[in-house]
Structures are given as structure tokens and as C-alpha cells.
Amino acid sequence: KQEVTQIPAALSVPEGENLVLNCSFTDSAIYNLQWFRQDPGKGLTSLLLIQSSQREQTSGRLNASLDKSSGRSTLYIAASQPGDSATYLCAVIGTGNQFYFGTGTSLTVIP
Amino acid sequence: NAGVMQNPRHLVRRRGQEARLRCSPMKGHSHVYWYRQLPEEGLKFMVYLQKENIIDESGMPKERFSAEFPKEGPSILRIQQVVRGDSAAYFCASSPASHSDTQYFGPGTRLTVL
Numbered sequence A: 001k002q003e004v005t006q007i008p009a010a011l012s013v014p015e016g017e018n019l020v021l022n023c024s025f026t027d028s029a030i031y032n033l034q035w036f037r038q039d040p041g042k043g044l045t046s047l048l049l050i051q052s053s054q055r056e057q058t059s060g061r062l063n064a065s066l067d068k069s070s071g072r073s074t075l076y077i078a079a080s081q082p083g084d085s086a087t088y089l090c091a092v093i094g095t096g097n098q099f100y101f102g103t104g105t106s107l108t109v110i111p
Numbered sequence B: 001n002a003g004v005m006q007n008p009r010h011l012v013r014r015r016g017q018e019a020r021l022r023c024s025p026m027k028g029h030s031h032v033y034w035y036r037q038l039p040e041e042g043l044k045f046m047v048y049l050q051k052e053n054i055i056d057e058s059g060m061p062k063e064r065f066s067a068e069f070p071k072e073g074p075s076i077l078r079i080q081q082v083v084r085g086d087s088a089a090y091f092c093a094s095s096p097a098s099h100s101d102t103q104y105f106g107p108g109t110r111l112t113v114l
Helices: none
Strands: A004-007 A010-014 A019-025 A032-038 A044-051 A056-059 A062-067 A072-077 A086-093 A099-101 A105-110 B005-007 B010-013 B019-024 B031-037 B043-050 B053-056 B065-068 B075-079 B088-095 B109-113
Touching: A004 A086, A010 A019, A019 A032, A019 A086, A019 A105, A032 A062, A032 A072, A044 A056, A044 A062, A044 A072, A072 A086, A099 B031, A099 B043, B005 B088, B010 B019, B019 B088, B019 B109, B031 B075, B043 B065, B043 B075, B075 B088
Parallel strands: A010 A105, B010 B109
Antiparallel strands: A004 A019, A019 A072, A032 A044, A032 A086, A056 A062, A062 A072, A086 A099, A086 A105, B005 B019, B019 B075, B031 B043, B031 B088, B043 B053, B065 B075, B088 B109
16 A cells, blocks of 8 residues: 655745755555645645656746655755745555545745 | 635534535546545545546445536535544545546535534
8 A cells, every 4th residue: 555755744944945845655656746735724736746757847946856766756945935835745646546645744934 | 717616615514414515626627536634634535536437436434425426517425424533624636537637626625523
């Protein structure tokens, strides 16, 4: 059974810093991996989708990488802003089209 | 193009009542997924549906829970005889095709069972 772990569980950084969020998964037989952000009381916002054949995806200040063989993905956020404060979720899409979510990293960017 | 819509946004039920959660996918999307987020836990997959078909319900509790996605109208997640442990946020997502496409999530329905 796929297990997804995110480290750290919580992170607090001053505005302007670059940061890395980590996601690891136990079964490398995946189709895709997707990063989301969740704001308090809100739904999920998709940030980046990485196909299993890809190594990374970029969108603005965000860059996500995928290393299937080692079961790892990272989300890099450049020049962090207070508006980036949210919970970031990593989801692995398995062979049965199931999404397996990590428990998230709660990010606080201090002005 | 409106996003995924879920209603109601908040639902309060007493133990033993039925809860019906509705999800309207994005226009052109024929795949719907339901997830549950329990307090202090991550999102858990429940069920994957296409129009008139349940594709994968491996995450659904065996009793009291059912889901449908009729030919016309929204997808419905039904919880019969609710218990306090059913209190959670229920999210719906849709995609145009299969898991090769990004899933777009609705704002969720927060169910509180008194």
C-alpha cells in the first residue's frame, strides 16, 4: 500500500527566503505526482502536476522535482511571500487512479 | 468556466440522520473523485466515478456510504445514519479524462454530526 510522507510537518520562514518542501513515497510504481496548497477553510488548489516520465515542472516561483526511483519529490519555493502561507500537500497517483495524500507541510511566511 | 462546485458548504446533522453531499464537476469533465479529510489527518481517497459507473470504491466504508454520478445532474455522496465519526471535510474533484490529467478540487463540504 502506498504511503506518502511529508517533511517537515511545519515550517516558518522570514519573507524572501527560498525553501524546500519534501515528499517521499514507498511505491515507485506511480503515474503522476501532484502538489496542492490548502488554505484554512478552503479547498485544494493544484500547483503542479508531474508526469511519471518527467523530472520536474516549473510555474512561476515554484519548481517541483520528481525522482521515482528513490521515491522522492521536492517543491521549491523561491523568494517566499506572506501570501504563500498555507498547507502544502503532496499527492501520488497510483496505478488504480487513486490519489494518496501526505499529511502536508504547514508553511508560515513571516513578513 | 466555473470550477468544481460543491453544496452545501456546511452541513449539520444529528446522529442517525442522512447526509447528502453534491458535487458538480467542471464543464466537460466526466470523472469525479470523492475524498475525506478527517481532523488532524490527511486527505483519503474514497471513490472514483465516471458517468453512471463506479470505477473504484476501494476507499469507501463498507456500510452507510454510497456514491453515484448519474447521466444528468451532480454526483452525490450519501451517508446514511450518520455518526459523530463522520464529521469531516468532504472534497470532490473532477478531471476531463483519467489520472493522466490534473484533478480540480471543489471547496469541500464540512459535515458536522451532533
